[in-house]
Amino acid sequence: MNKGKIVKIVIGILLILFVIIQFIPFEFPVTSFENKNDLLLFHPADGEVKGIIKTACYDCHSFETKYPWYSYVAPVKWLVINDIKEGREELNFSEWQKLEKREQIKMLEEIKEEVEGGNMPLPIYTIMHRDARLSDEQKIRLSEWATAVTDEIFGE
Secondary structure (H helix, E strand, O other): OOHHHHHHHHHHHHHHHHHHHOOOOOOOOOOOOOOOOOHHHHOOOOHHHHHHHHHHOHHHHOOOOOOOHHHHOOOHHHHHHHHHHHHHHHOOHHHHHHOOHHHHHHHHHHHHHHHHOOOOOOHHHHHHOHHHOOOHHHHHHHHHHHHHHHHHHHHO
């Protein structure tokens, strides 16, 4: 067999496998846009900061996930589902009020560290979500807001 024929066979097999994996069932994490324990209900932010949080954080760290078209195509679907599950396990803004005050303060400190360090949002997320890339100014605004919320919690 010549190389051209082998390449065509391999491509054909890969295409068939690609189609087959689309039918492997995977359950997407639940979404909800009415969350009575949501962070922003209890600690409102101005329009700019709220926009930053919703754009850069909420897809993975809340129940308000918006699934883009590519999240329905395997194997990307598996990565998206995994990232959302891990993100919500680490911090779920939709369940903010269920956290104890000390845990809320700890989470706010971690938010500041992750954002200031450039670790959040994840670089792989910002590839497809360019509007989630945070400028230095946005990082500062988010950090200032987290500090203000921490002070507010301490004052309660």
